Amino acid sequence: MEENTVPTGSELGELISSVARYIRHHSRNIPPHQHRALKMISREPIRPARLAEQLHVTPRAVTDVVDALVEKDLIHTAPDPDDRRAKILEINDSGRALLTELDELRARIADDYFSALTDEQKTELHSILSSLPRNISKS
DSSP states (O other): OTTTTOOOHHHHHHHHHHHHHHHHHHTTOOHHHHHHHHHHHHSSOOOOOHHHHTTTOOOOHHHHHHHHHHHSSEEEEETTTTTEEEEEEEHHHHHHHHHHHHHHHHHHHHHGGGGGGGGHHHHHHHHHHHSOOSOOOOO
């Protein structure tokens, strides 16, 4: 890209994606999809079907994620008190500990990544990104 050329939305999107990939890559204790699921389960017990909806994945895909989290002893399943035939997913103490560790690790990595910016540049970047529309319709 030339010095005075305005970057396209696609180029800006790629830069933002590369920052997210960098942070995820350097905090690989758990795959991103498992991390997102663990965060959602940590908020409140949830049925697998509802977790699939919130993650925007198929129920089959969420089964693989749930199985991996159970196998790693980060969550457990329990009967749903409202429907004994259904199960709910709950985070356990080791899951909470890992989530805390991952959040702290990702924060340190992000702080390190953005340390090349001045405080003024960080404030400006935050202002710009915060001003972008959050409710863009999904096409």
